Amino acid sequence: MTIILEAMRQASGDSKRDEVIVPAYTCYSVPASIERAGLRPRLCDVVPATLGTNPEVLRRQDFSRVLAVVSSNLYGLPNDLAGIESVCKEQGVLLLDDAAQALGARVDNRAVGSFGEAGLYSFDKGKVISTIQGGAIVCRPGPVAERLESAIATLPASGLVERVGNALKLGIYSVFLRPTLYPMIRALPFTGLGHTVYKTRFPIARLSNFSTAVATRLIGRLDELASARRRNAAALTAALEGEPGIELIRPLPGSVAAWVRFPLLVSDPDRRARLIAAFERAGIGATASYPRALADVPAVRSRMAPGDTDYPGARRIAQSIVTLPTHAYCPPDLPERVRKVIRECRN
């Protein structure tokens, strides 16, 4: 994201445009990448029912210093990308379609990540495909792509220690990352699983040949991996439909989600805390996702462009979200067990 934004800024030639609009609830590495690119985040509130940016709310933002807008497509559920794209066109700003979690998702048969000028996919842990870290960038031909290509050509190769460490971790995770073992693995501090930190010191390097080979192989299995997640998400939806106090997130009409996780909202904060603990005891890898709205992350708060003063949608999501696993190793009785835990944790 950092090098995409740097390329966008160089291509725009307008140094006054130093702001990037981001959804007020997304991964902390998004504003961290913006800071690393020497830019400032401007937060746009999101809609709990979709977890994404509402184009109407976006349209009301102050675009006078905006370089680009970033989407989120959290958990692989596509945002209203056509709507966001048309606001960007109206305002003359660039769209960076953040498909970190949404490889394989589509909107009206168009790949998520391909909206706007450039997009990215993450191959980090727990994504649709994983090489433990790294990812891929896609970009439309033109001035941004040209600058990106020359920036990438000068990136260092990833270091030997990192490459060997990565290969080892990949082997270990592929053996142990089963739902029943997830809580145990997550407890190991070096994995970083389940933790969200704001960090601007991270290496920017080319994907190693080994990781590229693993990613290429996994992309060949994308349909198989994606359909397992879709099946699991459909089974969870069927099991949890109509459960009192539980709000499911529906993919927007015309979209196909990648379902990297299965998100739901639990309106009562006390019940949500009890639920997370009960899932843990039951060996179900549930998470409370990103713990805060970006406006409540001190490092973001101190840098963000002055704009809206409240972010009710983002805060509500941060207080109520629970995500469940959808990957191919989920046992067939997971939806039933999830429903049982939810029913036992009634108010």
Ligand SMILES: Cc1ncc(COP(=O)(O)O)c(C=O)c1O
């Ligand atoms: C929406 C979004 N953008 C960016 C990232 C960062 O990707 P990575 O983990 O590869 O740094 C994530 C990670 O989960 C994400 O969810």
